[in-house]
Every structure is written in C-alpha cells, then in structure tokens.
Amino acid sequence: MSDHSTTGRAVGAHMRTGALKAGERVQLTDYKGRRSTITLAEAGQWHTHHGVLHHDALIGQPEGIVVTNEGGHQYQVLRPLLNDFVLSMPRGPTVVYPKDSAQIVQLADVFPGAHVLEAGVGSGALSISLLRAVGEHGTLHSYELREEFAEIARANVDAFFGDAHPGWQIHQGDAAVVPTDIERPGSVDRVVLDMLAPWDCLDMVSTVLAPGGVWVSYVASVTQLSRLAEAVRDSGGFTEPEAHEIMLRTWHLDGLAVRPDHRMVAHTGFLLSVRRLADGQQPLALKKREKVSEPAAEDTAAWAGTSWQAGQETADQGPVWDEANLGTRTVSGRKARRVRSHAQSIAEAAQEVPDGR
Numbered sequence: 001m002s003d004h005s006t007t008g009r010a011v012g013a014h015m016r017t018g019a020l021k022a023g024e025r026v027q028l029t030d031y032k033g034r035r036s037t038i039t040l041a042e043a044g045q046w047h048t049h050h051g052v053l054h055h056d057a058l059i060g061q062p063e064g065i066v067v068t069n070e071g072g073h074q075y076q077v078l079r080p081l082l083n084d085f086v087l088s089m090p091r092g093p094t095v096v097y098p099k100d101s102a103q104i105v106q107l108a109d110v111f112p113g114a115h116v117l118e119a120g121v122g123s124g125a126l127s128i129s130l131l132r133a134v135g136e137h138g139t140l141h142s143y144e145l146r147e148e149f150a151e152i153a154r155a156n157v158d159a160f161f162g163d164a165h166p167g168w169q170i171h172q173g174d175a176a177v178v179p180t181d182i183e184r185p186g187s188v189d190r191v192v193l194d195m196l197a198p199w200d201c202l203d204m205v206s207t208v209l210a211p212g213g214v215w216v217s218y219v220a221s222v223t224q225l226s227r228l229a230e231a232v233r234d235s236g237g238f239t240e241p242e243a244h245e246i247m248l249r250t251w252h253l254d255g256l257a258v259r260p261d262h263r264m265v266a267h268t269g270f271l272l273s274v275r276r277l278a279d280g281q282q283p284l285a286l287k288k289r290e291k292v293s294e295p296a297a298e299d300t301a302a303w304a305g306t307s308w309q310a311g312q313e314t315a316d317q318g319p320v321w322d323e324a325n326l327g328t329r330t331v332s333g334r335k336a337r338r339v340r341s342h343a344q345s346i347a348e349a350a351q352e353v354p355d356g357r
Contacts, residue, residue, distance in 0.1 A: 100269055180204055
C-alpha cells in the first residue's frame with residue numbers, strides 16, 4: 001500500500017493524472033459514440049470486428065489522444081470518470097447509479113474526515129463515492145451479508161483507487177446486529193443503508209449514530225419507502241423523514257435540433273433522510289392540514305407485519321421483504337463468483353500502476 005502521508009498525494013490521485021500507464025483502465029470512444037473500457041497491459045491487444053488495437057500505442061501517451069487500429073478505425077482515448085468506471089466495472093448485484101450516489105453524498109453531508117457506516121455494499125459503487133468524500137483521513141465501515149459481494153466490492157474499490165483505501169473496512173454479517181459489536185455508541189457521523197428492510201436496523205442506527213448525525217436509506221419501491229418512514233416516525237428519535245427521487249434526462253444537441261433525448265434514466269430508487277436527535281428528545285409534532293388521510297387498516301397491517309380481515313387483525317409472519325416479492329434481481333452464487341474473479345483481475349492490474357508522475 002502506498003504511504004500517502006509521505007507523498008502528500010490524495011488516495012488514487014496517481015490513477016487520474018499523467019501519462020497512460022499499464023494496469024490502468026481507459027475508455028475508448030468510436031465515431032458512433034460507442035464506449036468500450038479496457039485495462040492496459042504491456043504488449044496487450046484489443047480485438048474487435050473492426051481490427052486490432054495494440055495497447056503499446058496508448059501506454060505512455062497523454063489522455064485525449066486519438067488512435068487508429070490496424071483496420072483504420074479511430075478511437076478517442078480518455079481515462080474513465082467515476083460515472084464511467086461505475087457503469088463499466090464488474091457487477092454482481094445492481095449498483096447505486098451515479099446520480100443517486102452524488103445525491104446521497106450531498107444529502108448525508110459526508111465531509112472529509114467523517115466516520116461513515118454503510119450497509120449493503122453490493123458491488124462497491126457507493127463505497128467509492130463515500131471514500132472519495134471522507135478522504136484519506138476519514139473512515140468508512142461497510143457491512144455486507146454475502147461474502148462474495150464483499151469480495152467483488154473490495155476488488156472494484158481497489159481497482160478505482162489503485163490500492164486499498166487506508167480508511168476502509170468491510171465487515172461481513174447482519175447489519176442490524178454486527179455494527180453494535182464494532183462501533184462505539186454515538187461514534188458514527190453518517191449512516192447510509194442500501195438494503196431490502198432498512199427498518200430492521202433502526203435500533204442499531206439509534207445506538208451508533210451521533211446526535212445530529214444523518215441517516216440516508218436507498219430503497220427501490222414505494223412500499224419500502226412507506227414502511228421505513230412509518231418505522232422512523234414511531235421510533236421517536238429522529239427528525240421528520242424527507243423523501244427524494246432523482247431523475248436524469250440528457251439532451252440531444254445537433255445544430256438547431258436541440259431537444260430532450262428520447263431515453264432517460266428515470267426511476268432507480270428512493271432516498272429517505274433523517275437526522276438523529278439527542279438522547280431522550282422527541283421530535284416536534286409538526287402541524288398538519290386539518291384534513292389528514294389516515295392509512296387504511298389493511299395498509300397499517302402490512303407495515304406492521306400482521307394479517308387484516310374486516311374488523312380484526314391477526315399476528316403472523318407478515319410480508320416477506322425479499323428480492324422476489326420486491327421484483328429485484330437475485331444474483332446467483334455462480335455469477336457472483338465469476339464477477340468476483342473478473343473484478344479481482346482488474347484490481348491486481350491497477351495495483352501495479354506506479355504511484356508517481
């Protein structure tokens with residue numbers, strides 16, 4: 001691991017500047033705007049149906065060059081930005097999209113030197129943004145239930161920074177339980193959860209999050225958003241929940257033909273944010289409109305995990321908050337292992353990139 005305290009350079013800075021080096025990821029864009037991302041290697045070759053491009057034609061060159069392969073096709077060469085890296089890196093579980101990661105960092109007010117707790121690491125996309133925000137003097141403790149997901153995330157983060165980040169730790173286990181054995185009460189500045197049932201972590205967050213600290217949860221469905229908001233309100237230890245949804249629409253620019261693109265990145269998830277109150281304090285009862293629509297009995301029963309019949313409620317196991325019922329993609333162990341191997345090979349190449357200009 002590089003000693004950044006002696007070089008005076010930020011973690012991963014050597015992967016973002018200077019001449020292109022073997023082990024780095026580069027983004028190739030053709031005349032149709034199609035992008036491909038490859039890892040440079042000495043004497044390496046990139047084969048397409050348009051011909052062969054030799055990696056040695058790129059290594060040692062500055063960013064922004066235009067190269068021609070053996071078939072006469074040209075490519076613009078740049079290092080991938082964080083957005084590009086996240087969308088091209090090996091993925092097991094679905095990643096938190098850059099538009100949402102940026103808003104999470106902003107909503108949570110993640111600052112340099114902060115101690116952040118993250119649960120639901122997935123493929124490591126959000127971890128990269130959080131580590132950039134806390135810097136080399138901050139810490140990020142990430143909790144992941146599946147071992148292969150944790151390994152994919154570790155490889156992707158190492159590949160982006162070119163080395164292990166000094167402030168990052170991954171812990172495997174149930175995020176509702178494990179953090180209380182590791183984090184001191186009130187020692188965490190920010191909590192970010194990306195999981196199916198974040199309300200299960202309510203007691204954990206109440207214990208480890210410092211007064212005034214921010215908790216942001218990323219959920220995919222309206223039912224999760226509603227259940228979490230009601231659980232936070234019932235706990236009494238947080239401010240009134242605020243919910244957000246981020247949509248991103250690009251524009252077509254061609255002379256006078258300036259219009260929105262036909263396709264856009266619309267719904268990916270909801271963000272719910274609250275702040276921790278001091279111990280023993282209750283949130284203010286916010287004034288509401290006189291006409292308030294109360295949730296139906298069957299809705300309340302669904303949130304509480306009970307069955308509802310006309311005039312009565314009966315306790316049972318309640319709804320199962322899993323990938324199948326929420327319509328999310330389940331990643332098989334076989335695919336996770338394949339992605340893990342790919343991500344680790346990219347990380348190993350990145351760790352060979354020299355840390356210097």
